[in-house]
Amino acid sequence: SARRVLSFRRVREEEAAALVARVRAAGGAVDLVEHLTAYSNTVVSRAVFGDESARGLYGDVDRGRVLRKLFDDFVELLGQEPMGELLPWLGWVDALNGMEVKVQRTFEALDGILEKVIDDHRRRRREVGRQMDDGGGGDHRDFVDVLLADMDAGVQLGTIEIKAIILVRMNRAYMLLY
Numbered sequence: 001s002a003r004r005v006l007s008f009r010r011v012r013e014e015e016a017a018a019l020v021a022r023v024r025a026a027g028g029a030v031d032l033v034e035h036l037t038a039y040s041n042t043v044v045s046r047a048v049f050g051d052e053s054a055r056g057l058y059g060d061v062d063r064g065r066v067l068r069k070l071f072d073d074f075v076e077l078l079g080q081e082p083m084g085e086l087l088p089w090l091g092w093v094d095a096l097n098g099m100e101v102k103v104q105r106t107f108e109a110l111d112g113i114l115e116k117v118i119d120d121h122r123r124r125r126r127e128v129g130r131q132m133d134d135g136g137g138g139d140h141r142d143f144v145d146v147l148l149a150d151m152d153a154g155v156q157l158g159t160i161e162i163k164a165i166i167l168v169r170m171n172r173a174y175m176l177l178y
Contacts, residue, residue, distance in 0.1 A: 011046045050142035114163045
């Protein structure tokens, strides 16, 4: 909703200020594509995962690069059709060209990240109580908070369904950005 988009204005402003600071600190010529990609990844991650979880994911520059590579691999894999899906008798081609290994590696890494984010949110919800659900959380709830609140309200969403919804949302956000 428009209200939800406005609620993330602070996130966009903070990340824009951080982007400007990183470019200034670089001094000379900079790879703006890398900086703008990092900016968009962090904004999307903070909107979906929340500030605390996103900071844990992007805690240092190397981890941010690893995550960006992981998300790039995820988006790339979404655009590919495995040969074994089209023609099952040619499934060996996927193993030969490394696609099976890349799919498995990307899935395991994304699954681990999403599991950590969901566990962090559940832990925080237990610590803070249900005040986020009764309006006490206001517009500071992120996408994972909303999904967990729906789950508590009787909507039958398990962890697997929440992970799938997050990946669909992230994919849409990244497709809009790129």
